[in-house]
Amino acid sequence: MTVQQAGTPEAKGGEPPGGVRGWWNRNQRILIPYIFIAPNVIVFTVFMFVPILLAFYISLNEWTLIGTPTFVGLGNYLDMLEDSEFLRAFYNTGVYTVGTVPTSIALGLVVALGLNRKLPGRTILRSIFFVPVIISLVAVALIAGWIFNDNYGIINAALSAVGIGDVPWLSSSRWAMISLIIATLWIRLGFNMVVYLAALQSIPTELFDAAKVDGANSWRRFRHITWPLLGPTTFLLVIINIIYSLHVFDLIYVMTGGGPGFSTTVLVQYIYQMAFTEGQMGYASAIGVVLYLLLIVFTVFQWRVTRQGESV
Amino acid sequence: MATLRSALPGRGGKEPRGTLKGANLLVWLVLVIGALIVAFPLYWMFATAVRPKKEIFGGGFDLVPSTLVWSNFSEAWNKLPWDQFYMNSIAIAAIAVPITVFINLLAGYTFAKYRFPGRDILFLLMISTLMIPIQVIMVPEFLIVSKLGWVNSWWGVIVPRAAEAFGLFMVRQFMVSIPDELIEAARLDGAGEFTIFRRVVLPLSWPVIAVLSIFTFMWRWNDFAWPLVVLQEQSAYTVPLGLNLMKGQYFTDWTGLMSMSLLSIVPMMLVFVFFQRYFIQGIASTGLK
Numbered sequence: 001m002t003v004q005q006a007g008t009p010e011a012k013g014g015e016p017p018g019g020v021r022g023w024w025n026r027n028q029r030i031l032i033p034y035i036f037i038a039p040n041v042i043v044f045t046v047f048m049f050v051p052i053l054l055a056f057y058i059s060l061n062e063w064t065l066i067g068t069p070t071f072v073g074l075g076n077y078l079d080m081l082e083d084s085e086f087l088r089a090f091y092n093t094g095v096y097t098v099g100t101v102p103t104s105i106a107l108g109l110v111v112a113l114g115l116n117r118k119l120p121g122r123t124i125l126r127s128i129f130f131v132p133v134i135i136s137l138v139a140v141a142l143i144a145g146w147i148f149n150d151n152y153g154i155i156n157a158a159l160s161a162v163g164i165g166d167v168p169w170l171s172s173s174r175w176a177m178i179s180l181i182i183a184t185l186w187i188r189l190g191f192n193m194v195v196y197l198a199a200l201q202s203i204p205t206e207l208f209d210a211a212k213v214d215g216a217n218s219w220r221r222f223r224h225i226t227w228p229l230l231g232p233t234t235f236l237l238v239i240i241n242i243i244y245s246l247h248v249f250d251l252i253y254v255m256t257g258g259g260p261g262f263s264t265t266v267l268v269q270y271i272y273q274m275a276f277t278e279g280q281m282g283y284a285s286a287i288g289v290v291l292y293l294l295l296i297v298f299t300v301f302q303w304r305v306t307r308q309g310e311s312v
Numbered sequence: 313m314a315t316l317r318s319a320l321p322g323r324g325g326k327e328p329r330g331t332l333k334g335a336n337l338l339v340w341l342v343l344v345i346g347a348l349i350v351a352f353p354l355y356w357m358f359a360t361a362v363r364p365k366k367e368i369f370g371g372g373f374d375l376v377p378s379t380l381v382w383s384n385f386s387e388a389w390n391k392l393p394w395d396q397f398y399m400n401s402i403a404i405a406a407i408a409v410p411i412t413v414f415i416n417l418l419a420g421y422t423f424a425k426y427r428f429p430g431r432d433i434l435f436l437l438m439i440s441t442l443m444i445p446i447q448v449i450m451v452p453e454f455l456i457v458s459k460l461g462w463v464n465s466w467w468g469v470i471v472p473r474a475a476e477a478f479g480l481f482m483v484r485q486f487m488v489s490i491p492d493e494l495i496e497a498a499r500l501d502g503a504g505e506f507t508i509f510r511r512v513v514l515p516l517s518w519p520v521i522a523v524l525s526i527f528t529f530m531w532r533w534n535d536f537a538w539p540l541v542v543l544q545e546q547s548a549y550t551v552p553l554g555l556n557l558m559k560g561q562y563f564t565d566w567t568g569l570m571s572m573s574l575l576s577i578v579p580m581m582l583v584f585v586f587f588q589r590y591f592i593q594g595i596a597s598t599g600l601k
Contacts, residue, residue, distance in 0.1 A: 032505045033426040040419035041434070043475035047453060048441050054452035114343045117336060127588060128347040131354070134580050134591065136534035138552040139573040142559060143353050146360065146566055152369055154356060186350065191595065198596035218335070247445040250536040254556055268447040268537075276541060281451045288448035295443045 052292070059286035064279045076286035086287065088262045089270040092177070096266060097245040099181040100188065105237050107185060108192025109230075113222070115193070116200045126197070130190035137187070141254035144183035145170070173263030176256050180264055183251060188244070192237055199233040200226070232306070239302040246295060267291050361385070361571035368566050381567075385575065388558075388568035396547060397554035400466065404550060405532040408470045412528045413521055416476055420483025421513055425495060435484070442477040446538050454541055468542040469535065469550075476531075479524050482594065486520040487513070523594040526587050533580060551576045 024031075059076055061069035080086050111129055115122050132140065147153050148169035156166045169179045203226065211221045249268045252258060258265035258273070265273075267287060275284035360368070361384060363377040423435050446453070453472060454463075462468030490513060498508045536552045543549055549557065555572060562568055584591060 028505070030428070033422050033428040033431070036422040036426075036505075036509075037419045037434075039415040040438075040475045040480065043415070043471065044438055044441070046456065047472035047475075048444075048449070049437070051449035051452035051456065052441075052444070054455070055449050058451055111343065111346060114339045117339060119336060119340050119343070122343075125343050125347050128351050130588075130592070131581075131584065132350065133595075134530055134584050135577050136536070136552050136580070138534075138536050138555050139577050142555060142569055142573045143357050145559075146570060147353055147356060149566075152566070186353065189350070194592050194595050243443045249445070249447065250552075253536075253540075254559060268445050271447040271450065272537070272541075275451050275454075285451050288450070292444060292448045295445075299440065299443050 055285045055288050055292075058282055059289045061282040063281045065281055069282065072282070076283045077290075079283065080286065080290070085262050085265070086270060089265045089267050092262075092264060093246060093266040095177060096181065096184075096248065096264075097242055099177070100184045100245050101238060101241040103181070104185050104188035105192050105234065105241060107189045108237070109196050109234075111189065111193045112196035112200055113226075115197060126193075129193055132187045133190040133194075135187075137250035138254050140183060140187060141251045144179065144186075144251075145255045148179045148183075170256060171260055173260055176260060176264050180252060180255060183255065184245075184248070187251075188241065192241070195233060195237055196230065199230055203229050235302070235305065239298060242298055243295065246291065357570045357574050360566055361574045363567055365567050384567045385571045388565070388571045389575075391562065391565075391568065392554055392558055393546070394551075394554060394572070397549050397551050400543075400548060401533060401550040401552075404466050404469050404535075405529050407466065408474065408532045409525050409528045411470065412474050412476060412479060413524050415474060416479035416483050416524060417514075417517060417521065418509065419475075420480050421487045421509060421517075423480070424484045424487035425490070425492070435480075438475075439477050439481055442481070450538075450541060453538075457542055462542070464543055464545045464548040466548075469532070469539050473531070473535075473538070476528070479528070482524060482597070483517075483520055485597065486517065490516055519590075519593075522587065523590045526583060526590050527594055529583060530580060 058069070060071060060073055062072045062075070063069035115126055115129075119125075147155055150156065150166065150168055150171050153169065155169065160166060167175055169175050207225050208221055211225055216224070247268060248266060249272070252264055252266060252269055253272075256264045258269050268291070271284050271287050271291070274280045274287065278284075359375070359377055362380045362382065363384075364379060364381050365384070367374065367378065423431060457463060457468045457472065460468075462471070494512055494516075495508055498512045503511065534552065535550065536556070539550050539553055540556075543553060546557070555569075555576060558565075558569060558572060
């Protein structure tokens with residue numbers, strides 16, 4: 001399988017065995033893999049592994065970037081419990097996640113099931129559903145901010161035209177979160193659709209043909225063949241969508257700025273604000289660590305389940 | 313990957329046309345309405361960008377602008393140093409793509425085709441960082457980048473993201489499918505290890521190179537959170553930072569904001585139109601974006 005000991009360096013012949021050259025010839029089998037991964041590993045170490053460890057360390061200090069850090073142990077973590085804005089951000093992250101994950105997966109599945117049929121123009125339809133996936137979230141936030149604009153947005157204009165009054169999409173705490181969730185569905189639908197389509201196309205059609213012969217209607221075929229076979233894909237999508245929801249920053253930062261008040265501030269944004277607006281590096285890092293641990297729980301959970309099912 | 317690819321759109325030949333009867337017609341209508349809803353925001357961005365400014369605050373909503381005012385673009389362009397923002401964005405993407413592709417390709421190949429102590433644990437460690445949002449490591453990352461003197465520099469955006477867990481994962485998956493015999497044969501012919509990579513593996517890797525190049529371009533072009541931290545001077549801003557700045561300064565100039573948003577997505581739209589199947593392939597084969 002893998003190439004461990006193959007071809008001898010001496011095959012090239014003629015080189016004296018001594019000195020740097022000889023050392024290289026003797027050891028290159030062992031060294032080459034490490035040389036090949038070196039650029040990657042160095043970048044990973046300096047810009048990922050080291051920062052993770054540093055984040056843990058900084059989180060144990062009180063530090064404003066200027067001056068020396070003061071060691072406060074778990075003080076930052078204890079502060080979190082009494083920080084109502086942090087708790088609000090934590091809660092908002094949960095609401096946003098619950099509001100986006102099941103809905104976007106369900107929409108993705110419905111569209112994928114439809115587009116899996118042989119329909120005229122389905123290639124174009126697929127492309128249209130997919131396009132929002134590639135657009136920058138800053139542009140998405142601006143477009144959504146304009147469409148949901150309280151005073152001049154098209155949605156409120158349409159609502160008043162049919163006699164429903166204006167909805168305070170962005171200026172009320174409740175509606176601002178709903179606007180964000182709707183904007184998120186627009187981006188996620190195409191992504192989930194593509195993953196589901198790939199899974200659907202790997203289901204052998206013989207299964208359906210057999211079920212048809214047995215007289216199963218399309219709902220029963222979905223319920224007993226498609227849905228179980230899509231299980232691993234659905235599970236993967238749930239985890240990925242949860243992770244994406246915990247990551248969301250650009251969209252909220254530009255569209256609502258976390259407001260009104262703290263009604264749409266999520267954890268990643270709170271971390272950014274604490275660090276770069278308030279200058280509380282230690283506290284910001286502590287929240288980062290909490291989020292990191294939260295994500296590890298999801299990842300380990302996913303890993304265990306997929307290992308058990310021997311799938312994906 | 314091969315089976316996936318055959319299932320993707322745009323692979324030569326015509327798809328068999330379905331018929332629109334009964335249930336199919338209903339499904340088709342629902343999908344078309346759904347597609348119209350999904351496409352509407354993009355249309356609305358365009359319609360706003362080219363609308364006469366006074367129609368914006370009219371209160372009504374005409375779906376089609378009365379006239380097309382293309383000068384909205386130049387007017388918005390002149391409000392901020394957009395040429396500088398585009399220069400920065402293009403330079404960052406153009407430098408990041410080859411670097412990212414090269415180091416991830418080499419590493420992904422090595423993880424797939426060599427056996428060496430520490431391989432599996434190292435790979436697992438690197439892949440496990442996929443789920444870490446930048447905010448978690450933002451503070452220490454910023455300290456490191458400023459120690460290197462890369463604040464306000466293109467390198468501060470490019471280098472920390474050059475090793476991509478996603479890219480590494482994707483390349484390794486691909487490389488596993490390259491037959492060992494090819495590599496073995498080249499080795500018996502006395503080819504050096506890097507020569508094997510360059511002459512044997514690289515020519516077979518174009519599909520994954522294409523996917524990774526396109527994704528890297530998309531990531532760097534759309535990047536916002538990290539550049540927001542590293543690029544603090546306006547002269548270093550990228551296009552998304554420029555859009556955010558414009559929103560802060562001219563928040564009622566919706567024609568201007570929409571025209572610049574539209575302009576900013578044109579490069580990605582072009583890449584999408586030409587390489588659509590690579591996007592879909594990349595997502596479908598890894599389940600990640």
